Amino acid sequence: MKKITARSFICILLALVLLAGTCMFVVRFIRDGEQWASYPANRHLYTNGQLSSGRVLDANGDVLAAYSGGWQYSDDDSVRLGTIHAVGDPDGKIGTGALTEFASKLTGYNVFTGSGSSISNGRDLHLTLDSELCAKAYDALDGHDGVVGIYNYKTGKIICMVSAPAYDPENPDSSSKKSGAYINKFISSKFTPGSTFKLITTTAALEKKSDISSFRFKCTGETKIGGYRVTCPEAHGTVDLEEALNKSCNCAFGTLAVDLGAGVMKGYSEMTGLTSSYSINGINTEKSTFDFSSDGEEGLAWSGIGQGKDLVNPCAMLVFCGAIANGGRAAEPQIIDHTSFIDGISTSIYIQHNTDELINPDTASTLTKYMKADVEENYGQDNFPGLNICAKSGTAQVNTSKASNGWFVGFLNDSDHxxxxxxxVEQGGAGAKSAGRVVNTVLQKAIDLGY
Ligand SMILES: [Zn+2]
Structure with a gap:
């Protein structure tokens, strides 16, 4: 009797283990089946290691890449080069491209019929990008390396995402030799931000210095911080916070950063979302990095100015600008509009999500006023005809033997756009001129296209 009881117990135990294993498999099959099916060793979907189904289209339905015995790209050189980092290459060298990151969406896999049935003959992946705008941005960089990103801060849709140098699938040998051709710098890189980082130091000063409305700083062109010289290109005279930002006064911002302290500066680099990684439909962006505390007051001063060890991811800076424009929170960026059957009905849509509050709404309103004044008093409204533009430029020195990197970041304070x-613009020199010119060219085109 004892033997039967023991055997029954073992049988029940084994049955329970089998049941648990089956449940675990079913859960994983539903959750991960899409990834298993799009594994490159799957010969139904991959030919010679290359994905062999689906099409990638832009926001207007223009085909950017389609499989037809091999991957065919746009005939237009600028469209091809301006969208290659979003579309990707069939060999997966551009790791964040759609052909790699969204392979499972291009195969038409579904949990009921897998990827081999007649209704699974590939899918159309519709990106949020406008290929004409990306081409315009690529051309506007005029041979410089760099990044151009534009997105709708209310919907999150990225309409322009260009990284240069670009890899050209039509001329693989020559373009692959360019350093960084496979990297989408908008997503996967971080750069010295130069004076664009003063937006973050200004945010911290507005919120953490109780006497900020009476803040005045007399700039003589240089000041001593922690025994070291911090310099401005010229003497800016006596400035309040708004004038310090508009004149991009290094001496004032170095002093402010030291007054605020390393802990507060670190806190604001985090709160403003710069050190976050955003998930663009599952593609994780590079986190910005800072070191406010290890190089004493001199290091802290240069960090508050946007030099030193500051390294900022372009996408994170874009989203922060969106949050200033949108009263504290912005839509999280997205690159997929929807997927559909080839030339057919939609199979999925993507829902917009908002960020946490990246900036207090009152601070955002003050910063908007400052950035508008910056355009009117420094950059010249005439250089941005018809645009209600708020901006901050940056000119980041990364190598003394080369020209500086030019930055221009901001937003349109315009509910219609x-x-x-x-x-x-890498090695473009002064940001307001080099990157400002590119921004105007691309924004004018965006407005023409109805964005
Ligand atoms: Zn100054």
């Missing part, structure tokens, strides 16, 4: 932008 709720666009935020980030532009980096």
């Amino acid at each position: 709720p666009l935020a932008f980030v532009c980096l």
Whole structure:
């Protein structure tokens, strides 16, 4: 009798283990089946290691890449080069491209019929990008390396995402030799932000210095901080916070950063979302990095100015500008509009999500006023005809033997055209001129196209 009881117990135990294993498999099959099916060893979906189904289209339905015995790209050089980092290459060298990151969406896999049935003959992946705008941005960089990103801060849709140098699938040998051609710098890189970072130091000062309305700083062109010289290109005279930002006064911002302290500066680099990684439909962006505390007051001063060890991801800066424009929170960026059967009905839609509060709404309103004044008093409204633009430039020195990197970041304060932008022109010199010119060219085109 004892033997039967023991055997029954073992049988029940084994049955329970089998049941648990089956449940675990079913859960994982539903959750991960899409990834298993799009594994490159799957010969139904991959030919010679290359994905062999589906099409990638832009927001207007223009085909950017389609599989037809091999991957065919746009005939237009600028469209091809301006969208390659979003579309990707069939060999997966551009790791964040759609052909790699969204392979499972291109195969038409579904949990009921897998990927081999007649209704699974590939899918159309519709990106949020406008290929004409991306081409315009690529051309506007005029041979410089750099980044152009524009997105709608209310919907999160990225309409322009360009990284240069670009890899050209039509001329693989020559373009693959360019350093960084496979990297989407908008997503996967971080750069010295230069004076664009003064937006974050200004945010911290507005919120943490109780006497900020009476803040005055006399700039003589240089000041001593922690025994070291911090310099401005010229003597700016006596400035309040708004004038310090508009004149981009290094001496004032270095002093402010030291007054605020390393802990507060670190807190604001986090709160403003710069050190976050955003998930663009599952593609994780590079986190910005800072070191406010290890190089004493001199290091802290240069960090508050946007030099030193500051490294900022362009996408994170774009979203922060969107949050200033949108009263504290912005839509999280997205690159997929929807997927559909080939030339057919939609199979999925993507829902917009908002960020946490990246900036207090009152601070955002003050910063908007400052950034508008910056355009009117420094950059010249005439250089941005018809645009209600709020901006901050940056000129980041990264190598003394080369020209500086030019930045221009900001947004349109316009509910009909709720666009935020980030532009980096490597070795372009002064940001307001180099990157500002690119931003105007691309924004004018965006408005023409109805964004
Ligand atoms: Zn100054």
